[in-house]
Amino acid sequence: MEALAKSNFLPKDDHTPAKTFVLWRPTASTGLMSWLTTVDHKKIGFLYGLFALFFFLVGGIEALLIRTQLMVPNNTVLTAQQYSTMFTMHGTTMIFLAVMPLSAAFFNFVMPLQIGARDVAFPRLNAFSLWTFLAGAIILNIGWFLPVDHWGAPNGGWFGYAPLTSITFIPKHSIDFWVLGLQTLGVASIAASLNFIVTIINMRAPGMTMMRLPVFTWMTLITSFLIILAFPAITIGLVELLMDRNFSTNFFEVSGGGMPILWQHLFWVFGHPEVYILILPAMGIISEILPCFSRKPLYGYPIVVFSGACIGFLGFAVWSHHMFTTGLGTVGTAAFSLATMCIAVPTGVKIFNWIGTLWGGHLQMRTPMMFALGFIWMFMIGGFSGVMHSAAPADAQQHDSYFVVAHFHYVLIGGSLFALLAGIHYWFPLMFGRRVSEFWGKLSFWVIFVGFNVTFFPMHFLGLNGMPRRTFTYDSNMGWNTANFVSTMGAFTLGIGVFIYFTVMIYTYFKGEKVGRDPWDGRTLEWSLPNPPPAYNYRVIPTIHARDAWWYEKQHQEEIAKEKAELSKAEAAHGGIHMPFQSIYPLLTSVGILVGAIGVSAIDADWVNPGIHWKLGVTLAGGAIMLVGIYLWALEGAEGYHLHPEDNGHAPDAHAKKH
Numbered sequence: 001m002e003a004l005a006k007s008n009f010l011p012k013d014d015h016t017p018a019k020t021f022v023l024w025r026p027t028a029s030t031g032l033m034s035w036l037t038t039v040d041h042k043k044i045g046f047l048y049g050l051f052a053l054f055f056f057l058v059g060g061i062e063a064l065l066i067r068t069q070l071m072v073p074n075n076t077v078l079t080a081q082q083y084s085t086m087f088t089m090h091g092t093t094m095i096f097l098a099v100m101p102l103s104a105a106f107f108n109f110v111m112p113l114q115i116g117a118r119d120v121a122f123p124r125l126n127a128f129s130l131w132t133f134l135a136g137a138i139i140l141n142i143g144w145f146l147p148v149d150h151w152g153a154p155n156g157g158w159f160g161y162a163p164l165t166s167i168t169f170i171p172k173h174s175i176d177f178w179v180l181g182l183q184t185l186g187v188a189s190i191a192a193s194l195n196f197i198v199t200i201i202n203m204r205a206p207g208m209t210m211m212r213l214p215v216f217t218w219m220t221l222i223t224s225f226l227i228i229l230a231f232p233a234i235t236i237g238l239v240e241l242l243m244d245r246n247f248s249t250n251f252f253e254v255s256g257g258g259m260p261i262l263w264q265h266l267f268w269v270f271g272h273p274e275v276y277i278l279i280l281p282a283m284g285i286i287s288e289i290l291p292c293f294s295r296k297p298l299y300g301y302p303i304v305v306f307s308g309a310c311i312g313f314l315g316f317a318v319w320s321h322h323m324f325t326t327g328l329g330t331v332g333t334a335a336f337s338l339a340t341m342c343i344a345v346p347t348g349v350k351i352f353n354w355i356g357t358l359w360g361g362h363l364q365m366r367t368p369m370m371f372a373l374g375f376i377w378m379f380m381i382g383g384f385s386g387v388m389h390s391a392a393p394a395d396a397q398q399h400d401s402y403f404v405v406a407h408f409h410y411v412l413i414g415g416s417l418f419a420l421l422a423g424i425h426y427w428f429p430l431m432f433g434r435r436v437s438e439f440w441g442k443l444s445f446w447v448i449f450v451g452f453n454v455t456f457f458p459m460h461f462l463g464l465n466g467m468p469r470r471t472f473t474y475d476s477n478m479g480w481n482t483a484n485f486v487s488t489m490g491a492f493t494l495g496i497g498v499f500i501y502f503t504v505m506i507y508t509y510f511k512g513e514k515v516g517r518d519p520w521d522g523r524t525l526e527w528s529l530p531n532p533p534p535a536y537n538y539r540v541i542p543t544i545h546a547r548d549a550w551w552y553e554k555q556h557q558e559e560i561a562k563e564k565a566e567l568s569k570a571e572a573a574h575g576g577i578h579m580p581f582q583s584i585y586p587l588l589t590s591v592g593i594l595v596g597a598i599g600v601s602a603i604d605a606d607w608v609n610p611g612i613h614w615k616l617g618v619t620l621a622g623g624a625i626m627l628v629g630i631y632l633w634a635l636e637g638a639e640g641y642h643l644h645p646e647d648n649g650h651a652p653d654a655h656a657k658k659h
Contacts, residue, residue: 037582039123040535044130045109046431048101049424051134053502055097058141062090064495067455071488073476083472084155089141091158092178095278096185097137099412102420103281104133104189107196107220110427113526114214116205116544118537121198123580124633125191131590132188139597140181143174154178157470159271160241162252162263167245176245176601179238184597186231193224205525207544211305214524215298218305219284222312223277229316230273237266242600261326268319276315278412279379280308282419283350286372289426290354292520293369294361297548300353307346307353314343324395333392340390347383351376366520367441371422374449378414382407385460400470403463409456421448421501428505429519433531434512440504447497454490458483523548536577536643540567577643583636589629596622 038044065086069078078086112120120126143153154174156165165175200213200221213221240251241263250256252263291298298304320328320336328336354376363369385407389395398404429435462483467474474480518527525542526533528550543563546552553560599619 034582036587037127037584039119039127039580039583039586041108041112041120041123041126042431042533042535044126045105045107047130048108048133049105051137052098052101052105055093055137056099056102057498057502059090059093059098060495060498062086062093064491066090067488067491069472070474070484072485073474073478073481075473078472080472081155084157085153087470088154088156088158088178092140092154092182094412095158095274096182097140099278099416099420100189101133103223103278103416104129104192106216106281106285106420106423106427107192107223109431110526111196111217111220112199112203113430113529113533113537114217114524115200115203115208116525116538116542117199117203118541118577119580120195121203122195124583124586124636125195127583128586128589129188129192129195131587132184132191132593135590135594135597136181136184136188138594139177139184139601142598143177151177159267160263161267162241162244162260163254165241165245166253173601176242179242179245180597180601183235183238184593186235187593189227190231193227196220196224197228205542205544208549211302212544212547212549213305214284215287215301215304215308216281216284216524219280219287219308222308223280226273226277226280226312226315230270230277233266234270237263237270240266261323264323264326265319268322269316271322272319273312273315275408275411276311278416280311282375282416283308285419285423285426286354286375287350288524289368289372289422290357291548292426292522293364293366293372294357295364296357296361297523298353299356299359301547304350304353307349310346311343314339314346318343321390321395324392325399337390337392341387344383344387344390351380367436367438367445368422368426368520370442370445371418371425374445375415375418375422378410378418378452382410382412382415386411398463400468401463402459402467402469405469406456406459406463409459414452414456418448424505426520427526428508429515430526430529430531430533432509432512433514434508435515435519436504436508436512440500444497444501444504447500448494449497451490451492451494451497455487455494456490458487458490462487518550523551525549528553536579539577540564543567579643580638581636583633585629585633585636587629589626589633592622592624592626592629594622595625596620598622 035043035047065078066083069075069083069086108120108126112118140154143151146152152172152174154177156170156175156178160175160178163169165178200217204213240249243249244251244253244258250258252258252260254260287298287304317339318336320332321340324333324336385403389398389404389407425436425441462480463469465479465483467478467480474484515531517530520527525544528542529537542549542553542560545556596619599615599617599622602615602618
């Protein structure tokens with residue numbers, strides 16, 4: 001695609017708008033610059049996935065250190081301070097830097113292909129969301145590389161409860177990095193979500209009504225709305241925390257009339273929709289895989305879509321079930337308890353629909369199907385313990401115990417992560433034209449499956465036996481020795497399984513079996529494309545005739561061929577395919593945010609401090625870079641080019657019309 005920007009252009013026609021001012025336009029077709037300036041949704045999706053998998057491994061290493069510390073009583077592998085840091089960074093990394101961006105990788109790569117679009121609605125904004133996500137990840141982790149005495153990595157818990165995160169208890173800048181990192185990640189998430197919503201609503205192929213959308217695209221849409229509605233709550237809380245720490249306000253300071261419980265409300269108003277931000281994409285992936293390998297359409301498609309919307313809506317009405325022990329009162333506790341029970345209903349409906357899809361199908365037990373079935377089994381275990389928590393008296397006993405740790409890991413790791421691993425296997429041939437070996441794929445599944453259950457199932461009993469979460473050690477007479485040792489052995493088994501999984505993926509990327517188009521005999525539109533897809537996705541925007549669009553096309557080939565021939569002529573008459581130019585300015589804008597956020601994080605509460613001058617200078621420099629990036633980005637306008645792809649649909653020719 002980038003090479004086309006350097007190719008010969010045809011003369012402008014009368015309808016070509018005046019050229020906009022561009023200070024500098026990258027023209028690299030290969031190498032690092034092509035990735036730094038890309039606006040191709042597929043490359044952006046690949047980079048999202050690459051960064052997410054890296055941080056998933058980082059979070060996994062942090063988890064292994066936690067389990068090593070708890071393997072035996074009175075262990076000294078980690079100090080209490082180091083354990084607190086590992087605990088904080090493990091939770092933050094897995095939620096915000098691994099699972100969420102891995103879902104975003106699929107949103108970027110797959111969703112535009114499923115709706116018959118050539119790209120997302122705002123390609124440069126898409127690039128900006130990627131680089132801003134990376135900036136937020138750097139800010140969160142930069143403390144690892146700074147002196148521990150004054151800086152250090154965040155250590156106030158991934159939930160950031162006030163007043164534990166106040167300047168009184170953590171005077172270091174680590175919490176400021178945590179606050180600014182999450183704020184930056186929020187900017188990236190909201191920018192991407194707005195882009196996805198506009199893309200799905202406005203850029204669907206002709207004939208693709210809302211009730212013909214693939215379920216994964218539906219879950220992308222619902223998740224995007226959840227992000228836009230949920231992130232403002234934590235944004236407010238983080239701003240107030242930053243003000244308390246650096247400007248002596250009293251939002252959460254009891255001595256000044258503040259309320260620490262306000263943080264819990266703000267955090268969980270965001271935090272519980274966040275659970276569904278993590279799980280709804282997984283449900284969408286499962287709803288694509290099961291019909292494909294059952295050889296039948298998804299059972300009860302409208303109900304699956306409606307239940308996803310219900311989950312998103314009810315997700316905003318249950319936040320205080322995280323706070324049953326804070327003294328809400330009987331009316332509030334009863335209301336949130338009932339709402340929590342209600343939200344289990346649409347989740348159960350989805351599971352019954354998935355079982356209905358499997359029932360009577362011609363099941364093909366390929367590796368993606370194995371991970372999908374593993375997801376259903378383990379998500380149900382997590383769901384059952386979640387229903388237990390909806391009863392306030394039971395929750396009061398289990399609160400802050402390892403029973404809760406077992407519950408949310410079954411939901412978010414056994415659930416979200418297993419589905420995402422299934423999605424990687426499923427769409428890997430589409431992305432790279434190679435398929436993973438079934439033997440090695442299934443071996444990695446079984447090692448991960450066994451390791452996961454050996455790790456987290458004993459935690460149910462640890463919690464019921466009274467082991468509190470967030471404790472860095474325990475005495476040998478507590479009765480928790482065996483279960484903790486077994487859990488740690490399971491964690492290392494899980495780590496071996498993940499290592500096998502990614503080793504196999506890397507090998508497959510370079511040496512795996514090459515496959516042609518549509519190796520799974522897929523249902524949805526993305527499988528109609530060559531693998532990997534061309535830069536422009538579709539030579540001709542398809543017309544959709546059925547919900548399972550690609551199955552329909554394969555059964556009506558002559559009809560579709562005539563239709564595409566006519567559409568191709570019409571598109572050629574209008575100048576060919578519109579493509580956006582590369583741009584460096586989204587990256588430049590994100591660099592400004594990174595520099596400015598680091599400067600803000602480093603500013604001391606004491607404005608008389610001599611160091612304030614360079615810290616303020618760094619902040620202002622970051623703001624200036626950001627504003628320059630936005631200004632130059634705006635000057636680019638909608639400039640791009642038209643290209644005329646060859647008839648085979650694999651690659652464009654050397655003629656593209658600038659416009």
